[in-house]
Amino acid sequence: MDWLTVPFEASFVTRALWGGLLVSGICALVGTWVVLRGMAFLSEAMSHGMLPGVAVAALLGGSVFIGGAIAAVAMAVGVTALSRVSRLSRDTAIGLLFVGMLSTGVVIVSHSESFAVDLTAFLFGDVLSIGAEDLAILAVALVVVAVVAVVFHRPFVALAFDRRKAMTLGLRPRTANFVLIGLMSLAIAASFHVVGTLLVFGLLIGPPAAIAQWASRLPTVMIGAVVLGALAVISGLLVSWHLDTAAGATISLIAVAFFFVSALLNGVSGRHRTVGIAEERTT
Numbered sequence: 001m002d003w004l005t006v007p008f009e010a011s012f013v014t015r016a017l018w019g020g021l022l023v024s025g026i027c028a029l030v031g032t033w034v035v036l037r038g039m040a041f042l043s044e045a046m047s048h049g050m051l052p053g054v055a056v057a058a059l060l061g062g063s064v065f066i067g068g069a070i071a072a073v074a075m076a077v078g079v080t081a082l083s084r085v086s087r088l089s090r091d092t093a094i095g096l097l098f099v100g101m102l103s104t105g106v107v108i109v110s111h112s113e114s115f116a117v118d119l120t121a122f123l124f125g126d127v128l129s130i131g132a133e134d135l136a137i138l139a140v141a142l143v144v145v146a147v148v149a150v151v152f153h154r155p156f157v158a159l160a161f162d163r164r165k166a167m168t169l170g171l172r173p174r175t176a177n178f179v180l181i182g183l184m185s186l187a188i189a190a191s192f193h194v195v196g197t198l199l200v201f202g203l204l205i206g207p208p209a210a211i212a213q214w215a216s217r218l219p220t221v222m223i224g225a226v227v228l229g230a231l232a233v234i235s236g237l238l239v240s241w242h243l244d245t246a247a248g249a250t251i252s253l254i255a256v257a258f259f260f261v262s263a264l265l266n267g268v269s270g271r272h273r274t275v276g277i278a279e280e281r282t283t
Helices: 002-009 010-037 040-049 051-060 064-085 090-107 115-124 133-150 153-161 163-168 173-195 198-210 217-245 249-268
Strands: none
Touching: 002 010, 002 064, 002 217, 010 090, 010 133, 010 198, 010 217, 040 051, 040 064, 040 090, 040 163, 040 173, 040 198, 051 064, 051 090, 064 115, 064 217, 115 133, 133 173, 133 217, 153 173, 173 198, 173 249, 198 217, 198 249
């Protein structure tokens, strides 16, 4: 059993484990709503669209976490505004802003002497370099996400399944949508240092999508997603240690693999379950 314990005897792997577990919790809670509302493309665009904020923060010596979060929110607000003032579809607006902000970020980062290293870290993360400060940020982010998820549970449910009913019940769907976008920005900004913007999508979408095929209640999906995310982190670090692979990419790959395994088993069993609203009362 040494192959299970030896890797975690190294302090940097232990920190990576705790950081990964915190990220998996954040992504599971937020990713559940992303999956239910079909916001996967927007979340992917936000993860790349935060590059200008990260780049500017890095060049100015500021917090890349705050810079990334601001850029991610700006990306989401820009998509909403562009969709309303033009005849473009939401997908087109997302695609245009996605490419525009990513290109802007690359142009900014290209002025840095450490361009290749910075861009690689941004895209693929560096889970093995997590420090005490990163763990503190992730812990605070998880607490914030959990509290907001509880407080806004009813508005989120109504928004996900029946926007008109949410308005009728006075649950303020616009406010709920803004808060959800804020949670997405927080999750992405907090997680990109661990697995990178290209790979955070795996933890954000993979575990919730895998569980959603079997569970019929939102709390079950969230708890199951947390468990699968944690398994992806633990197994990813073990595989990375023994096979000398990129840790962040391995974690993300396993998280996505869980979805495909779940989909395969779901298809074989013929059991097609979706998260319903019968048990999620908004009244």
